[in-house]
Amino acid sequence: MLSDWRTVDGIKYPYKQVYQLNGRNVIETSVEDVNVNPPLGADVFAIPEPYRAGAPKMAAYGKVPYQWVLRRPFIGTLLDSDAVLYDPQASSGLRLADVAPGVSHVQGGSHNSLIVEMDKFLVVFDAPIGEAQSKWTMDAASKKYPGKPFKYVVLTHHHMDHSSGIRIYAAAGATVVVGQGNADFFKKVLTSPDSLGADSPKKKINPNVVEVAGSYIITDGKRDVGAYLIENPHAAGYLMGYVHDVKLGFVTDLWSPGRDPLPPRLNPGLAAVVNGVKNWNLEPERFAGGHGSTGSFPDLLKVAAATN
Template identity: 50%
Template structure:
């Protein structure tokens, strides 16, 4: 009896250590569960209608908070053998301004196109065309192609057709339970496909992405609510998770396959077809491309920070002695010269933009390192390039309640960063400003001040005292026409200036340009 028990235990141990099922078995079982290889191979066209909610946690009021920005309706039409897609959108944005936009996207294997206005930051080609239209940047084409394949009912069929690109891998934990998974390499993209061990269906499709705040992140498409449509099982519920948190919720309301489609709808206007960018390679800016579209502020360009159709580079504008304004893109920063070092306000967009700013600062002020980086707030578009400065020794200055967040951010790995080599930044110096912080070299005084506002917790404004120059981000766009009535955002600037006891004559902005402060102050007084 003792020997029998030992044999049972040994057999259970061997079974537990058995190698996972071969990739072909997992793929084959999944295809059977989805309706069978033959049925999927007969898929010629796809017609879907649905709704989408989108959120970006790095645009929330609190760091890494919840913030749903966009609700949309869409209609997708696909010619699957030709791999061409058209998506007609009606998007309702809540931030940064409430607005509804209707536009269409066309994606082909060679290029992509936008018909209509899809952003408040239109590029040069969009502005030049009437009706508005433009060819997508190579970054956007590559990102759209990646996401369309991720969600395609043909993904498993492609895995079966290209077995050399499919690799066995360790199981993936979902809600504490291990699930079988495979890696599938398509060019420079690797999808991790996770399967339900009971149904055999694919339930999660993952990529490892670079997030400009959190570094290495998982980006998952979670599939559920599978419905049989003419012999093919298709998921009607699709939730996209970033670092395990939902950022997109898609619900299909109509599903049809192999319906007649008009090929003319995939043809872009000739004016934008010529010279269209090919899909970009060798980048990992996917999260920037995806999530800037959530709030309708994406600049469709092959440089994430500026419209490369309109200019070739950012530039420095000297706005006062020893003060340089970094402009030319969608997001600005400010360089302030001190006796033996520099202070920089904001690190927008990416480490690529920060590298440009550092190089420009070094050329302008040789021998003076950036010793201090002031982040006005935590939002990804104004803080996404912080690692470049911290990696070369700058102290990070942030508003009240933000230090813990940025300590976690700087402790995260960033091996997928396309602009900066990975290094350990976990011991970086971080200074948290609870009310006011002053920096002085005995000649110039620069101060930062906490401002109560409705946009972001821990918001700071800056002030260069000898030039009576303020720095503000997102609360006011200096240079833009002032409204007839004061807004809560603008009021927070005026109230912050009064509370700080500073006397600015001008303000430079993280967006916009430079403007006199007096008209804003007068508007607040009049209201």
């Protein structure tokens, strides 16, 4: 939405620029100074040789990754490459990190998930980016935990970058566990046609979606894996994950341990983690994150104590 048009060197230019999504302002830009056709050196637009040499080839028809390339700057996780899952300049690819017995953290990309092994099946927290990352995760899990299918996929929250890979899990029969108020949206996601030809299911499925208004425990009689609804400033209907026997929590976007150093005082996201643990009487030693790696919960409690 362009406004505040002013005349500069004989042309009209909008000094106020608002980007709206579904009628909501998401980016507001106020321009202070406009120079029309300022003199620029001839070499300004020359592409340096290292970039020219490393430039990706044209994508094949139907395999165009640009939707994610465009989404990334919008959500603040720009990759300066056409890679969808990880930055090839900074990472050698996705990998499973063993963070506890029978618990694997998918790391190496910009977005993580957490796989928990049960007696006959697997639970995964979050399904980030899209089908490609879910496929990688399912392949890696089938090698690491052979014969155990994903029976549950638990979403911490509805944001597209952490949930867009759920369709392939649901198509394979997994129950989708979401926070309060999210079920209708995800039923719609899971039953919508695959109009871009990129996502499962190819056939219509009748998805099993569980909406959690308090807590939800998945158990095999030995290991309890919980999803706990918590108050937070990031998303409505947010679930915190917790693997009881190994005292490991899982949160996304509220705390990104290993990526973001702990601040001297709690910010609203970190406070939500501390309060959620307290309200549900959990006793975590560590948290794994939907971004980053793992971090010490006692260290976070020290920050909480310093905050007062």
